[in-house]
Amino acid sequence: MSLLTQYDADARSVRRATRRFLIFAVLITVALVAAIFIRQGLLRQTVSYSFVADTAQDIAKGQAVRIAGFRVGSVTDVDLRDDGSVAVNFEVDADHARFVTHDARIELRKEGLVGSPTMEIVPGPDKTRLAAAQARLAFSRADGLGALANQVRDEFVPILKDIKAITGALADPQKGLPGTLAQIRASSEALNVLLANGNRQVEGIGSTAIRVLGKTEEDLTHLGQTLQAANQRLPGMLDRTQQVLDHVEKISAEAEASVPPALRDGSAVAADVREIVGGAKQTWPISSMIDAPAPARLKADSDPRGEAGRAR
Amino acid sequence: MRAELAIMLALLLGACGSTPKQVDPPRLRAALEAESDGAKRYERGDYVVAARRFAEAAKLHASIDDATGVARNRLHLARSDLVQGRDEAALALLDATDAAGDAGFALDIRMLKAQALLGLGRTDEVRNSLAEAAALCAGACPRAASLHLLQARHALADKRIADALAHADAALKLLQGKDEAAETGNAWRLVAAARHASGDLAGGLVAAHAALDIDRRLALPEKIARDWLLIGDIQRDQAATEAATAYRKALAVAQAAGLDAITMIAAQALQDIGMQKKVD
Structure with a gap:
């Protein structure tokens, strides 16, 4: 009898334990499901917007949408339309929809300069009206490293052409420096011969000396013309080099945060080249070939912002 | 020996004759x-x-x-x-x-x-500065046209329309044949504003378009946008529909150039004549 009683008590205890375990397991499952829902954002309120792009390059479903650098939503859909353009839908947290003005635009930017692409909503100037749900926003792409590199290349090419033209002119065997120097050498040799034979040829030396001196003067004039040509072109070329270096330094500074270490030296290299160019400009004979700029004179403009007609 | 001396002297004279280039201090x-x-x-x-x-x-x-x-x-x-x-x-x-x-x-x-x-x-305070400037710009003053333009702006701000028109016209005459495109554009803008204020809408419109042509050639977005605003203002007194086109042009230029203040002005002008701003 006592055995049966003991068995019943054990069975009840096992049932209670099983029930407790099942209830605990169900609670854990519910909590997990709720956590997944919250994590996936299925329970938050969102507002949908869209934009149209020429290409889906760097745009992907799930991509972060940011405002002032804060993640506020994500791309929900990327579709190819019949006309070949790409329709992109995205959602923004309802809490942050107050920043999306009706004239806001969405810009595809790279984190740093070469990082991963992100969507940035740029609010428009008119803050009085917000964009309606499902509104289509304007879209643009920020210039990436490729575009900037192309821009730098476009500025470099004319300078390289200038350098080629100048070095070509200076290296010209007939009219350039070699030709001129050869002529001067020949003239000075003739002068030496003349001086060596001076005592012996006193009678006829007057006319010969005048001819040799005339030739020397002509050669020196030629050299003057060559240097003058270089003088005219060098300042412009060096000035343009400075402008391009400004540009390279700016890009390098922007890239510093994200570009791999091997590329970071760009800023230092640009600074070095600037120093070299600056140094070259102050070094003889280039310094004597380049005039210091005259005091600048800005064009008169008594109303630079055009406020006379309609100021406000 | 005399010949050698002559050659040396000739070379010396040549060297003295060619002045060395003056290099500015660093x-x-x-x-x-x-x-x-x-x-x-x-x-x-x-x-x-x-x-x-x-x-x-x-x-x-x-x-x-x-x-x-x-x-x-x-x-x-x-x-x-x-x-x-x-x-x-x-x-x-x-x-x-x-x-x-x-x-x-x-x-x-x-x-x-x-x-x-x-x-x-x-x-x-403008009056004092302009009086001092006028005293310094007596006779054949190269800045006379600019001074007239400032006097015209001041007169316009003071609602002395006839004075403004006279100064702007005087500036235009002085600027004729001179390479002063910006100032010529300013002069036409002032003439347009003065004519508009005096009720000469047709004359004002012609002058405003003249200013716009110059500012377009100089590619100055702020001036172009304000020229379109002025054209809109003049046309608003003629027909509101034409004014809307001008204000939209001002809005488009201002938005493209990122000129927030003018964007607001143009949007407000469109609202004032009951037109909606076009959505981009």
């Missing part, structure tokens, strides 16, 4: 280069960096006690401030600028002060 050269770079950037519309370069040039000139260079660069800097709408800063700078005994700089200081004060709407 610090002066650096100051002039900063100023020149600033001027180039100003011409390109890069006013922020231009201002920085002019400030640098002024400092370099100050370091070699070159008062003329300092004054010149401070005037450039004031112009850069004015074009950026920093009228208060320009005024403060001009108040602290010494003309270094140069009558031209003294005149420029007065005229730029008048410009800044007009921008700030302090028309009573």
Whole structure:
């Protein structure tokens, strides 16, 4: 009898334990499901917007949408339309929809300069009206490293052409420096011969000396013309080099945060080249070939912002 | 021996005859280069960096006690401030600028002060600056046209329409045949505004389009947008539908150039005539 009683008590205890375990397991499952829902954002309120792009390059479903650098939503859909353009839908947290003005635009930017692409909503100037749900926003792409590199290349090419033209002119065997120097050498040799034979040829030396001196003067004039040509072109070329270096330094500074270490030296290299160019400009004979700029004179403009007609 | 002596003398004379090139001292050269770079950037519309370069040039000139260079660069800097709408800063700078005994700089200081004060709407103080400028610009003054334009702006702000028109016309006459496109555009804009204020709508419209043509050629977005606003204002007094087109043009230019203040003005003008701003 006592055995049966003991068995019943054990069975009840096992049932209670099983029930407790099942209830605990169900609670854990519910909590997990709720956590997944919250994590996936299925329970938050969102507002949908869209934009149209020429290409889906760097745009992907799930991509972060940011405002002032804060993640506020994500791309929900990327579709190819019949006309070949790409329709992109995205959602923004309802809490942050107050920043999306009706004239806001969405810009595809790279984190740093070469990082991963992100969507940035740029609010428009008119803050009085917000964009309606499902509104289509304007879209643009920020210039990436490729575009900037192309821009730098476009500025470099004319300078390289200038350098080629100048070095070509200076290296010209007939009219350039070699030709001129050869002529001067020949003239000075003739002068030496003349001086060596001076005592012996006193009678006829007057006319010969005048001819040799005339030739020397002509050669020196030629050299003057060559240097003058270089003088005219060098300042412009060096000035343009400075402008391009400004540009390279700016890009390098922007890239510093994200570009791999091997590329970071760009800023230092640009600074070095600037120093070299600056140094070259102050070094003889280039310094004597380049005039210091005259005091600048800005064009008169008594109303630079055009406020006379309609100021406000 | 006499021949050798003659040759030596000839060479010596030749060497003396060719004056060696004068090389500027490095610090002066650096100051002039900063100023020149600033001027180039100003011409390109890069006013922020231009201002920085002019400030640098002024400092370099100050370091070699070159008062003329300092004054010149401070005037450039004031112009850069004015074009950026920093009228208060320009005024403060001009108040602290010494003309270094140069009558031209003294005149420029007065005229730029008048410009800044007009921008700030302090028309009573403009009168003093313009009177001083007029005293410095007597006779054959090269800045007479600009002075007339400032006097026209002041008269317009004072609602002296006939005076404004007379000064703007005088400026236009002085600018004829001169390479002063910006000032000619300003003159036409003033003529347009004065004619509009006097009720001559057709004449005003012609003058405003003349200003717009010049400003388009100079590719100056702020002036182009304001020209379209002025055209819109004149057309609003003729027919509202045409005005809407002009205001939309002003809005498009202002938005494209990132000119927030003019964007707001154009949007408001469109709302005032009951038109909705076009969605981009």
